Amino acid sequence: MRSTQTLRDTQRPSSAWVGWGQWLALITMTVDHVTRYLMPYSWDVGWASSSIGRIAFPLFAAMVAWHALFNTRDPMRYARRILVIGLLAQLPYMSMPRYGFQLNICFTLALGLCWGTLLYELARRSLFTVSTNKHAWGKAIKAWLAVAASLAIWWLVGPWVEYGHRGLLLIPFYMLALQALNQPAETLSERLGATAATLPVLLVAGLMNNSDMAKAFTVATCLAVLLLAAGAASRVPQIAAGARMPRKLWLAWYPGHFAAIAVLLHWPG
Numbered sequence: 001m002r003s004t005q006t007l008r009d010t011q012r013p014s015s016a017w018v019g020w021g022q023w024l025a026l027i028t029m030t031v032d033h034v035t036r037y038l039m040p041y042s043w044d045v046g047w048a049s050s051s052i053g054r055i056a057f058p059l060f061a062a063m064v065a066w067h068a069l070f071n072t073r074d075p076m077r078y079a080r081r082i083l084v085i086g087l088l089a090q091l092p093y094m095s096m097p098r099y100g101f102q103l104n105i106c107f108t109l110a111l112g113l114c115w116g117t118l119l120y121e122l123a124r125r126s127l128f129t130v131s132t133n134k135h136a137w138g139k140a141i142k143a144w145l146a147v148a149a150s151l152a153i154w155w156l157v158g159p160w161v162e163y164g165h166r167g168l169l170l171i172p173f174y175m176l177a178l179q180a181l182n183q184p185a186e187t188l189s190e191r192l193g194a195t196a197a198t199l200p201v202l203l204v205a206g207l208m209n210n211s212d213m214a215k216a217f218t219v220a221t222c223l224a225v226l227l228l229a230a231g232a233a234s235r236v237p238q239i240a241a242g243a244r245m246p247r248k249l250w251l252a253w254y255p256g257h258f259a260a261i262a263v264l265l266h267w268p269g
Contacts, residue, residue, distance in 0.1 A: 012070045013182055017228055019239035021063055026245075026253050029056035037096055037261050047213070054217040057105060057163060058170065058205060062225040064109050065174035068117060069182075075117040082110040089255035092262040101160070106254065108161045112171030115150055120175055122146065166208045173200040174225070181229040198226050 032053025035045045064082070068075040086106025093104040122143045158165035180197035183190070205222040209215050228236070 013229065014233045014236065015066065015071055016238045017233055017236040018063055018066065019244055020236070021059055022245040022250060023243075025056050025059045025063065026250075028052050028059070029254075030257055032056055033096075033257065033261060038264060050209075050211050050214045051217050054209060054214045055221045057167065057208075058218050058221040058225070060105070060109060061112065061167075061170045062174055062222070064113050065116065065171045065178055066225075066229075068113055068171075069120075069175055069178055075113060079110045079113040079117070082106050082113065085251060085254055086110060089258050092255065092258035095262040095266065096258070097265075103161045104254075104258075105162045105167075108163050108167045109171065111157060111161065112168050115154065115168065116172035116175040118146065118150060119172055120179070163208060166204050169204050170201070170208075173204055174222075177201050177226055178229045181226060194230075201226065 032049045035048040035053070039045050064078075067078060072078050083106065086104050086109075089104050089106060094101070154165065154168055158168055161167065163170075177197045177200070180194040183194065185191040185194050201222050202219055205219045206215050208218055
């Protein structure tokens with residue numbers, strides 16, 4: 001079994017699309033939140049949140065899963081960075097009109113990444129395989145216990161995070177699909193296996209929203225990412241140097257735009 005780093009070095013796909021994806025994710029997220037929280041109901045712009053706004057989460061989740069698999073040496077450190085952004089954003093996020101307490105989407109992404117990384121590492125080390133060797137058998141039992149514990153945490157945490165249980169599933173399913181699609185598929189069984197790995201992503205995407213329009217945009221976003229992993233990523237040109245997302249803007253936008261919306265919502269008079 002090859003190491004994670006060797007796998008990333010020898011089979012890492014082009015990540016040029018991420019530069020474009022960052023801008024699209026921030027723009028669609030901002031459209032979603034501005035139309036949802038700031039626009040008067042009389043303007044009847046809810047369609048924007050149910051269409052354009054449904055691109056943001058599956059795109060953020062895709063970029064997190066992509067980076068975890070192909071671009072970072074330490075996915076857990078990456079998850080901690082997302083969690084810090086979520087902590088900074090939580091106070092202005094809580095000032096938005098909503099029913100009950102909820103943790104913002106960064107918690108969904110960070111916890112989904114932790115879960116996906118755990119499952120990926122257990123599978124990569126072949127720890128799920130039970131053999132006659134007592135040592136290997138013991139490792140397999142521990143691996144399955146870790147999976148059971150993670151499922152219990154998923155069930156308990158789901159109601160408290162944005163997009164709930166289904167949102168927490170998206171990154172682990174993305175990681176499964178992206179890894180499968182990035183592998184060479186020379187036989188029919190390998191191609192069918194890679195295709196089957198995409199189905200959980202599309203199923204969760206289809207179940208994630210209520211309206212048909214929202215479902216369509218979410219599924220279409222996930223399908224576009226899966227096509228990128230299947231080889232289309234190599235055809236995406238690099239974004240121009242002057243148009244790249246500044247790192248500070250990328251890190252600050254989520255808490256910053258919620259803070260700006262909170263000020264506009266609650267400004268006296």
